[in-house]
Amino acid sequence: MNVLALGLSRIGYETRVYFRSPDTLFFTFLFPFIMLGILTAAFSAAGNFGTNPDGTGGVSAGAYFLPGMLAAGMLLSGVQNLAVDIAGEKSDGTLKRLGGTPLSPISYFVGKIGQVFVTGVLQAGLLLLVARFVLAISLPTESEKWLTFAWVFIVGMITSAFLGIALSAVPRSGKSATAVVIPIVLVLQFISGVYLQFTNLPEWMQHLASVFPLKWMAQGMRAVFLPEDFAAAEQTGTWNLVGVALALGLWLVVGLVLSRVTFRWIRKDT
Template sequence: MSNGIPGTDSRTAASARATAAASTAASAESPRPRTGGLSVLRIGLSRVGYETRMYFRTTDSVFFTFLFPFIMLAIFTAAFGASGNIGTAPDGSGGISVGAYYLPGMLAAGMLLSGVQNLAVDIAGEKGDGTLKRLGGTPLSPLSYFMGKIGQVLVTGIFQAALLILVARVLLGIDLPTEPEKWLTFAWVFLLGVITSAFLGIALSALPRSGKSATAVIIPIVLILQFISGVYLQFYVLPEWMQNLASVFPLKWMAQGMRGVFLPDSFASLEQTGAWEFPLIALNLAIWLVVGLVLSRVTFRWIRKDT
C-alpha cells in the first residue's frame, strides 16, 4: 500500500513556469505588495485559484491525495463487508457496516494527505526546481504564498470531503448523521484539521534535501501515522502503547473527531477513555496548528540554507 507520487518533476517544472508568470503579473499590478496589507491579501487570494488549478491539472497528485481515500474506502468495504457488521451485540444484532466504520478514518486521512503530504512534497519540489528561488526575487510576500497554498488545501479538502460523503451515502448506502450539532462538530473538526495539516505540510517541506527525495521522506511519515491513528486499523484493537504514541500526533485526534460525528454514540466506549472528548480534540489540534504555524514561518526559505 503506497501513497507515492510519481511524475513530481514534470509537475514542478510546469508549476515553475506558471508561478513565475503569475508573480510577475502580480508585481506589475502592485509595486510594493510586501508593505501593503490589502495587496498581500489580494495577491494571496488570487494565488488560491492558481494553486487549485495547478493541483487539478496534475493527475498523479489528484490520484494519490484526492482519490486515495475513495479507493481505500472501496477496498475495505469490499474486502471486509462479508464478515458482517462491526460492533454487533452477542446475539448478532446491531452494529454498523464496515464502510460506515471506516468512513471517518478516510475523511481524516484525506485531510492529512491534502495538507501534509501534498504541500510537503509540492513545496519541496518547488525548491528543487528553482521555483521558490525565482519567486524570492519578486515582490511576492511569503504570506501571500502561504495563503495560496493553504487556500488550495482548504478548497480541495472541502470538495474531497463532500464528494466522499456523497459517495458513501449514494453508492455504499451509509447512513449519515441527522442531528445539526453533529454537522457543526464536523465543520470545526474539519476546518481545524485541514488548516493544521496545511501548516504542518509547509513545515515538513523543509525536511527533504531535494525535490526528488521528497516522496521518500514524507510518504513513510504519513503512512505510519495512518496505520497507528485508527485510519486503516480499528483503533481500539491497537496495543495501548501504540494508542498513546498516536495520541501525540494530530491525525489520531482528527480521526477520533470524525468517529464522534459519524459513528453511533455507543462506539465512544471503544475509545481510550470511553468518550469522544471533543474539547481535548480541539485543544490538541489547536496546539498542533500553532506548532505548524511557528515551524512554517521559522523554517521557510525561498532557497535552502545549504544551497
C-alpha cells in the first residue's frame, strides 16, 4: 500500500477515536456551540451590533459572534486537538509502536489532517445549522461569499492541523499537554477578535494578534458573514482578503515545515 493510500485508510480510524473521547468532544467540537449560545444570551439585551445613529440596522449578537466561533472551531479542531492528542500518543507509547511499523510520518500526517478536516466540516456545518434554525441568524445568499468561506475554511483548517502537529512537540508528556496548549489557544482567541471587537483592543495587542493565523481566519469569516459596512471596523478599514490569503498561506508553509522538522516517533530526550 502506498504512502497516500495508507494515510487515507487511517482517516476513518482517527475520526472514530476522536468521537469516542468525551474530553475532546466537549473542548474542541462542542465548545464553539456553547460559547455562541452564551455570547448570544449575554449580549442580546444590549440590542444589535453596528446600529445606525437612528437605531436602525446592525446585526444581532449571535450574527456578530458567529464568524469568530467558526474561526475558533478551526483553531480548536486543528491546533488544540492535534497538539494534545499527539502529545498523548507520544507519552503512552502509541507513536513508538507506530514507528516500528511500515507507517511513514507522511501517512500519519494524512490520517490526522484528514480527521481534522472531516470533524471540522461537521462542526462548521452543524454550527451554521444551529445559527440559522435555532438562533434565527440570516446567512449569506451570494455565491462569492460562500466561495470566500470555502477557501478561508480549507486553508485555515490545513494550517491549524500542521501547527497542531508542530505544537505537539512542546509538551514533555501527555499529562502536561493540556496545561501547555489550552492557555495558548485561549489567549489567541481573546486577542484575535473572537470574543471581543478586534479594533477595541489596544493597538499593541492588535499588532501581536496579527502575527498569528487566528486573527486572519476570524477576519476572513467576518468578511463572509457580516455586512460590508462592518469592514470599516477592521484595522485597514477593509476586509483585506488578499492579506488574509497571504497570512494563512505563509502560516501553512511554516506549519508544514515545523511539523516535519519537529515530529519524532520518540522524543529525543526520552
